[in-house]
Amino acid sequence: MSATRRRFSQEFKDELCREVITTSKAVKTVAEEYGVGAETLRGWLKKYRAEHATGEPEGDLTLDERARLRELERENRELRTEAAFLKKAAGVLREGATIVAKYEFIDSYAREPGAPSIARMCVWLAVSRSGFYHWRGRPLSATATRRAALTSRIRYFFDASDQTYGYRRIHADLTAEGTECSPELVRQIMRDEGLVACQPRPFRTTTLADREAAEGMPDLVQRAFTADRPGRKFVGDITYIPSWQGFIYLATVIDCYSKKVVGWSIADHMRTELVEDALRNAVATTQIEPGAIFHSDRGSVYTSADYRALVARLGMRSSMGRTGVCWDNAMAESFFSALKNERVYRTVYATKQQARRDVINYIEGFYNSRRRHSALGYQYPNDVHYSYRQLALAA
Incomplete structure (x- = not known):
């Protein structure tokens, strides 16, 4: 009696052919695993490759x-x-x-x-x-350890300045705490760490001059924004601070000796009372010598009769630079540049009250007391201002 011939479905045949092609197993091995003859599987494989030549790019390749x-x-x-x-x-x-x-x-x-x-x-x-x-x-070398410690201190002073300090001011902070290093090393580390101080914006002329009232007003400063002692020479100006509720206006009085903001006033208007209040605040907080100079631009509030009368009553002399020439009042402009670059342009004020508090905090909590000034050999304005008074009293 002849043995019964086994029958296989086309799906089974195709599955074995795909296994040979995709796994690269030998035909004999696959045939033994599934109990079929090797020659039989070769026949199926030849037929499968002929029917699926376009779908199997490796169909004609050997093992x-x-x-x-x-x-x-x-x-x-x-x-x-x-x-x-x-x-x-x-x-x-x-x-x-x-x-x-x-x-x-x-x-x-x-x-x-x-x-x-x-x-x-x-x-x-x-x-x-x-x-x-x-x-x-291996452990860190002494140089690498020192550099890591120095990097940590540089980052601390950079963050403490609200990311406003460049390498010179940070070097001054390091020197003040007794850490010895070169300014160039500080700059290199800041560059490597990506510590970039905020950058200033370009100057724009905003002064509205009263030419008739200011006619003949002298420039007693001539861009010499220094003094040999406090109370001798002052500069002042006005700027605006934006908020969602509208603008507030800031008027300042700065002592040319110590660069300290000795008087300021904030209001939601830019009338003459704004600059008068700033000057009265300066009189209340610092000594003003007879004949002291108050220098400003030729804005309408500074050329008003009321303001000039106040300056005269305080025994001061008025001085004004040219209209639209920011260098003639560069010291006052420099403070506003620092204020806006380091604080205002980086902050969104929802209310006027919020803007007012933040500006006061910048002036009294940072600029006067904790911001190193390059023109003072990177000392603080308050320290320079009051140390002179203490020496004068001691003498």
Whole structure:
């Protein structure tokens, strides 16, 4: 009696053919796993490839050819990975780059998702793998430890200044606390750490002059914004502060000796009373010598009869620069530039009251008491102003 011939569905035949093609297993191996004859499976495979030639690009390849194709694909992936790595490592591939710089790059890049192995990165950058592991495992050198500590202090002073200090003022803070370093080192560390102080905006002329009233008014300062003692020479100006409820206006009086804002006034108008209040506040907080100079621009409030009469009653002399020439009142303009650049332009005020509080906080809580002034050898205005008075009393 002849043996019953086994029958297989077309789905079963196709499944075995796909397994041979996709897994690259030998035909004999697959045939044994499923209990079919090897020659039978070869016949099915030949027919399957003929029917699916367009869908199987590897259909006419031998097993060795398919293996070689997979090897080429792997090498291609490695080359792409190497190219991407070397592109990011361009900074440490330049002439003069140190071995330590390459180690540092490998150490940082290894933390990224999908990063290549340490061994491959060391090969690509032509450094020793054992040298890398030795470098990563050793303690920080004295120089690296000091630099890390200095970076921490620089970041502290930068944040304490509300990110307004450049490297010179931060160097002055470090010197004041007894930390020795060069200004250039501070600048380098700030650049490496991305610590960039806020930048000023361009000047725009806003003065509305009363030419008739100011006719013949002298410029007693001539851009010499210094004095040999407090109470001898003052400058003043007005600016506006925006809020969602509208503008508020700030008038200031600044002593040319100490650069301290000795008088200020804030209101929601720009009438003569604004500048009068600022000058009266200055009289209440600091000593003003007879014949002291008060210098301003030629704005209508400063050229008004009421204001000039107040200056005369206080025994002061009026001085004015030219209209629209910011350098003639550069010291007052410089303060407003600092105020707006360091605080106002970086803040949104919902109410006038909020704007008023913040401006007062800047003047009294930061500028006068904690902001180092370059024209004072990076000292604080309050310290310079009151130290002169103390020396005068002691004498």
